[in-house]
Amino acid sequence: MKLTFPNGFYWGAATSSYQVEGGIDNNDWAKAGREEKVPVAGESSDHYHRYEEDFDIAKNLGHNAHRFSIEWSRIEPEEGRFDEKEIEHYRDVLMALKERGLEPFITLWHFTLPLWFSESGGFERKDSPEIFARYCAFVVKELSSTCTHFSTINEPNVWATHGWIYGAWPPFKQVKMLWKKIGKDDGTSERTGATASFGNSFVYFKIERNLIIGHRRAYIEIKKVSPDTLVGVVKHVRFFEGNWNPFNKCLALFMQYLQTYKFMNAISGHYDEIGLNYYRHTKFGDRKNYLDTDMGWKVYPSGIYGAIMKLKRYKKPIFIAEAGVADDDDDIRAQYLVTQIRATHRAIEDGADVRAHMYWSLLDNFEWALGYSKRFGLVEIDYETKKRTVRPSAYEYKKICESNMLEL
Ligand code: BGC
Numbered sequence: 001m002k003l004t005f006p007n008g009f010y011w012g013a014a015t016s017s018y019q020v021e022g023g024i025d026n027n028d029w030a031k032a033g034r035e036e037k038v039p040v041a042g043e044s045s046d047h048y049h050r051y052e053e054d055f056d057i058a059k060n061l062g063h064n065a066h067r068f069s070i071e072w073s074r075i076e077p078e079e080g081r082f083d084e085k086e087i088e089h090y091r092d093v094l095m096a097l098k099e100r101g102l103e104p105f106i107t108l109w110h111f112t113l114p115l116w117f118s119e120s121g122g123f124e125r126k127d128s129p130e131i132f133a134r135y136c137a138f139v140v141k142e143l144s145s146t147c148t149h150f151s152t153i154n155e156p157n158v159w160a161t162h163g164w165i166y167g168a169w170p171p172f173k174q175v176k177m178l179w180k181k182i183g184k185d186d187g188t189s190e191r192t193g194a195t196a197s198f199g200n201s202f203v204y205f206k207i208e209r210n211l212i213i214g215h216r217r218a219y220i221e222i223k224k225v226s227p228d229t230l231v232g233v234v235k236h237v238r239f240f241e242g243n244w245n246p247f248n249k250c251l252a253l254f255m256q257y258l259q260t261y262k263f264m265n266a267i268s269g270h271y272d273e274i275g276l277n278y279y280r281h282t283k284f285g286d287r288k289n290y291l292d293t294d295m296g297w298k299v300y301p302s303g304i305y306g307a308i309m310k311l312k313r314y315k316k317p318i319f320i321a322e323a324g325v326a327d328d329d330d331d332i333r334a335q336y337l338v339t340q341i342r343a344t345h346r347a348i349e350d351g352a353d354v355r356a357h358m359y360w361s362l363l364d365n366f367e368w369a370l371g372y373s374k375r376f377g378l379v380e381i382d383y384e385t386k387k388r389t390v391r392p393s394a395y396e397y398k399k400i401c402e403s404n405m406l407e408l
Pocket of ligand 1: 158366
């Protein structure tokens with residue numbers, strides 16, 4: 001059986017600045033690393049200097065698209081001061097992609113905040129939406145001659161949950177009662193010194209609100225400087241369902257609302273396309289056993305179908321901005337990809353307007369509070385020598401990318 005994808009479909013992989021670039025020390029994660037609250041990212045894979053080598057690999061792997069993020073702390077190292085040299089760096093990155101026929105998808109902000117911003121309250125600040133929109137519009141103005149797709153925020157709800165509910169990421173605030181009760185606190189709070197209070201759940205909603213307003217402002221400001229830019233947001237969609245039990249079905253609907261629809265509904269009219277990150281699925285009342293990935297997440301790549309269909313209702317083009325698996329031995333990655341891509345094809349057949357599939361990640365990278373222990377890459381990184389080794393699964397993906405087709 002041959003499953004062909006629409007003409008002009010984009011195939012590629014994704015990265016984000018702090019996870020791969022190396023040498024970033026002016027943001028909230030670097031500070032938390034210095035304070036030993038989270039692992040230190042240090043040089044990472046040194047992608048900042050080796051992007052050409054990495055894009056050569058991507059091209060040789062048959063990719064025709066690439067998603068990456070701009071490091072806000074490089075561009076705006078101090079409030080209101082923009083660094084032209086760093087803009088020049090990202091211009092060079094875009095040129096390198098162009099020369100290799102890779103369509104760029106830029107994320108303007110992927111989890112890390114410049115220190116001046118986080119130290120002064122970050123998205124708790126009342127004026128944070130304007131600050132964020134100013135940064136976004138500045139970058140788009142500078143880079144839109146070589147890039148069409150810009151997303152404002154990566155995974156707003158995941159970011160706010162880790163920072164203000166779990167307390168595992170900066171600024172390490174926690175709704176402790178809740179968190180301890182459901183048995184999720186594995187000692188992270190001791191390490192991070194997370195401050196716990198019930199009130200943090202209200203702060204979480206304030207953050208979510210500021211992110212919504214921030215995105216909407218950014219959309220408006222970006223359109224003023226570059227009307228033709230396609231502006232999106234990258235949304236993590238965990239696919240919730242329930243078994244036969246009506247209570248479980250309602251719970252699934254409620255969770256989907258909280259984690260997906262609420263944000264998307266609130267930014268209505270302020271996006272041209274949607275980025276989808278898919279990793280996880282929860283079926284309430286499910287007693288089946290699943291294999292686990294190296295992240296301890298259930299192996300369920302076909303759930304991407306459900307995630308895509310949740311976004312179909314918004315009637316905008318969808319690009320898979322991230323979906324992938326931590327698999328150190330590369331045992332399951334190839335099959336995982338095939339299943340995920342087959343499910344994506346089914347969603348397209350069922351009317352979803354999916355335009356791109358970008359695997360997470362091109363390179364092994366810094367997995368946030370878990371440091372370098374998890375390996376998502378199509379390309380293995382030796383962090384000592386910086387040597388790149390293409391994993392066998394990447395060649396399986398290459399066949400699909402090059403033929404624009406999945407052959408089963
Ligand atoms: C994030 C990535 C992360 C990946 C795997 C996504 O939620 O955008 O930064 O590495 O998941 O955990």
